[in-house]
Amino acid sequence: MQRILFVCTGNTCRSPMAAGLFAKILQEKGVTGVEITSAGLAAVDGAPASAEAIEAMRRAGVDLTGHRARRLTREMALAADLVLTMTRRQKEAVLALAPEAGEKIFTLTELAGRIAAGTAGGREGDPKTQGAEGMETTEENRQVQGDIPDPFGGDLETYIATARQIERWLLMIADGITGKNQQRLKIAVASDHAGYPLKEEIVRFLAERGFDYHDFGVYSPESVDYTDQAALVARKVAAGEYDRGILVCGTGIGVSIAANKIKGIRAALCHDVFSAQMARKHNDSNILTLGARVIGVGLALAIVENYLATEFEGGRHQRRVEKISQLEGEG
Numbered sequence: 001m002q003r004i005l006f007v008c009t010g011n012t013c014r015s016p017m018a019a020g021l022f023a024k025i026l027q028e029k030g031v032t033g034v035e036i037t038s039a040g041l042a043a044v045d046g047a048p049a050s051a052e053a054i055e056a057m058r059r060a061g062v063d064l065t066g067h068r069a070r071r072l073t074r075e076m077a078l079a080a081d082l083v084l085t086m087t088r089r090q091k092e093a094v095l096a097l098a099p100e101a102g103e104k105i106f107t108l109t110e111l112a113g114r115i116a117a118g119t120a121g122g123r124e125g126d127p128k129t130q131g132a133e134g135m136e137t138t139e140e141n142r143q144v145q146g147d148i149p150d151p152f153g154g155d156l157e158t159y160i161a162t163a164r165q166i167e168r169w170l171l172m173i174a175d176g177i178t179g180k181n182q183q184r185l186k187i188a189v190a191s192d193h194a195g196y197p198l199k200e201e202i203v204r205f206l207a208e209r210g211f212d213y214h215d216f217g218v219y220s221p222e223s224v225d226y227t228d229q230a231a232l233v234a235r236k237v238a239a240g241e242y243d244r245g246i247l248v249c250g251t252g253i254g255v256s257i258a259a260n261k262i263k264g265i266r267a268a269l270c271h272d273v274f275s276a277q278m279a280r281k282h283n284d285s286n287i288l289t290l291g292a293r294v295i296g297v298g299l300a301l302a303i304v305e306n307y308l309a310t311e312f313e314g315g316r317h318q319r320r321v322e323k324i325s326q327l328e329g330e331g
């Protein structure tokens, strides 16, 4: 579980809007496992969101009617994995409250700028990882440097404009988080001789995208038994050494049947993007299988991309996945 804490001054306008919008963005992206909260440096505990913030969010499809302000505590800042403030002054105030949390406190625009520059996680002061702080030239970059102004006391239009500004940065941050989650995955890839050409394309794709993967072969079109390749990857995934597997044979069927014999494996043969997404969302599939003699490279790579980008939804599907586990070894 990743914990993200949005911080502003009163916790009645900017930070609750940011938290509500970010929850909506992540939900739409199918990202789970992120806890989003907000707090204010000078908040009055229990105060509701401002009427304009509630209305601006209602129009954006976010319900803030139940929000109650919380005064930021040192413990809250320390417990978060990421603290995002609306202004630089707020960042400094959080830093003063919890200096140990220093590396995880950013202004919203600072983090968005770093992600846009491909430097999130980079060390401050390194010219190659300067991100928003180091960018001066374009109009876009000038905006990255700015604080999110306080709409307090403004009219509804002001609040809507502020919400739009916040949302724009949040979309950039969400892309960074999604990408980071994906790239943290360890992926085991293998094929038999029939799957070899497509497996090579998949490996190239994973390398270009910066995924952490291992290619378990085969490394030539010489004939092998697909069962051996399937068992190799399935055992690695079942043992937890890899988060996901990708197996390719001629049809995708043989490797799928074989991999599913290994306890803990939920291999899914997917030849369309929708099935790949659903295999993750509903079945928490941990191995994708593909048939090199069935689909072309372009579709196969789109399937791989979506399979790796999609999170398990949990909830009622968790119970069903557990029931699949209970079936293992039966008979």
Ligand code: RB5
Pocket: 192, 194, 195, 226, 249, 250, 251, 252, 253, 254, 255
């Ligand atoms: C190999 O000819 C082929 O049978 C194998 O790649 C796969 O399609 C099995 O299901």
